[in-house]
Amino acid sequence: MNFSWQTRKESLRQMKTETFDVLIIGGGITGAGLALDAVTRGLKTALIEKRDFAAGTSSRSTKLIHGGLRYLEHYDFALVREGLRERAELLKIAPHLVEPFPFVIPIYQDSRRNYDHPLLVRAGLFLYDLLAGKYNIQRHRRVSREEALELAPQLDPRGLKGALVYYDGRTNDSRLVIEVLKSANAHGAAIANYVCLSGFRKDAQGQIAGAHLHDELTDEAFDVTAHSVINATGVWMNEVRSLSTSLSDDDKQLRPSKGIHLIVSAERLQVTTAWLIPAIGEKRFYFVVPWEGYVNIGTTDTDYQGSKDTPGAFESEAKQILQAINAYFPTAQLELSDVISAWAGLRPLISSGNTNQSTTAVSRKEEIFADEDGLISLAGGKLTTYRLMAERGVDLAVEQLRQRFGKTANPSRTTELVVGGGLIKPREIEDIAQQIAQSEHLPLATALHLLHSYGTDYERLLDLMREDESLREPLLPSSPNVAAEVVYAVRYELAMTIADVLTRRTRIAMLGSAMDCVHNVAALMARELGWDAQQRSQQLANFSAEYQHEYKLS
Ligand SMILES: Cc1cc2nc3c(=O)[nH]c(=O)nc-3n(C[C@H](O)[C@H](O)[C@H](O)COP(=O)(O)OP(=O)(O)OC[C@H]3O[C@@H](n4cnc5c(N)ncnc54)[C@H](O)[C@@H]3O)c2cc1C
Secondary structure, three states: OOOOOOHHHHHHHHHHHOOEEEEEEEHHHHHHHHHHHHOOOOOOOOEEEOOOOOOOHHOOOOOOOOOHHHHHHHOHHHHHHHHHHHHHHHHHHHOOOOOOEEEEEEEEEOOHHHOHHHHHHHHHHHHHHHHHHHOOOOOOEEEEEHHHHHHOOOOOOOEEEEEHHHHHEOOOOOHHHHHHHHHHHHOOOEOOOOEEEEEEEEOOOOOOEEEEEEEOOOEEEEEOOOOEEEOOHHHHHHHHHHOOOOOHHOOOOOEEEEEEEEEEEOOOOOOOOEEEEOOOOOOOEEEEEEEEEEEEOOOOOEOOOOOOOOOOOHHHHHHHHHHHHHHOOOOOOOOHHHEEEEEEEEEHHHHEHHHHHHHHHHOOOOEEEEEEOOOOOEEOOOOOOOOHHHHHHHHHHHHHHHHHHHOOOOOOOOOOOOOOOOOOOHHHHHHHHHHHHHHHOOOOOHHHHHHHHHHHHHHHHHHHHHHHHHOOOOOOOOOOOOOHHHHHHHHHOOOHHHHHHHHHEEEEEOOOOHHHHHEEEHHHHHHHHHHHHHHHHHHHHHHHHHHHHHHOOO
């Protein structure tokens, strides 16, 4: 099934001429989950996103699918249990994109080097296992000093007593978003990126009856009619709500919190598992996670008041992270020059009103707001719990539709729906990759990359390569990405700009080498999308500016 600029055109035609049961604003993971849930309950569904899908917070997370060990400290047991159950659901419905992964907490003789008393950490891990119950991946265990050093040879051996190992999930956030959206579109949802909501339409009773939209690519304004509208715009929630309702100070509970991540090479920081490293002078830790052949380190957690569209990562923030990492991996001695790329994301936290409370202590539970004019808004929550959050949001929309229009809908069935190319058994991935590598003359790393990124849709990529041998070419000498992924992103994943391909369909921009292949990507996209020379150079200029600002330290 294509999901391309033609699909976008058809979706826009539908939005201009048809009436929808549900219109979803925002194409992050929350909006994507809502679209899939709504359309598979039999509701006529549309979704719009003002930039690209996942361009907001949903491409900038730590990429963990987890219950959140840390939330146990705040006695948020229900939240942790919910996350652990959803972790199991995602391992089932998106097995190509979500994989179990070991996380390690070092234990030192000197109590000041430990995150907390080792007995308390152990008790937390017992509870984590207990809360996961039958959904657990594997029980936590203690490992010796020697084993800990084997897992991370640069770890400071002085006073090291051993470590605790537990399991959580690791994912690729923006690919998860795009795979959920592709599924929603395959079930009939009308979906378009680069369409911004600029206002609401109301009926004679003052109830929301649709929206005013703006196509950011053609500069065209148009209206859509919808019986129910769900606002899934994350940190932009209040900007959108205030287009339909005047918000009082009590309503403005959104408290954006900024977190940055750094990417360093796997040679500079040698870890085979994820590590939890205590921050210096703060009661929190940084995750150090092997990811896509590099190491992803993060994150900070600070109140944020700046531009929501373009948060950037600063050298001062990076130094703070590197100081902690170097204290535990002293032979690595990472410097700012080791940071291959860096980016910032904004958590859409829902504040209790207590501004003395640090953002780290604010609950990650989602909130659903139902305004008097019928607008439903969802925010808070986590990538991990998007499916459940979407189910709850659509439940409310269904109730609204029943009361106002007598419309009924089926119960949610997203626990049974495989996401995107997820009809693949994780234990078979290695074997299939071996076969592909052999039969298609591809490096094993490329075959594995294709299977983990696209699941069963790897077949489409192979078809593209069989049709055009040049698409087998690697995009970069040292990465598993191939040229076919650019064509695939345009034809099957609605990529419209260079950043869509390099940042969110593939993750090349986050891994630092985007400028080395950007001309090749532009040429391939120009061929697919019919860009002339001027459009192509405009695209290149746009990408270069965005890349420098959003993926490099300032
Ligand atoms: C640093 C950091 C690390 C994190 N790590 C994890 C983790 O490891 N695991 C985990 O489970 N969770 C994690 N989270 C939380 C998780 O990433 C977020 O909860 C989730 O991505 C929020 O998704 P969303 O769809 O609600 O928001 P977003 O992804 O921000 O999507 C909202 C979308 O709405 C669009 N929009 C805004 N206004 C309009 C408009 N007027 N018209 C149309 N579209 C509009 C925006 O462009 C945006 O794309 C992390 C968050 C941060 C910041």
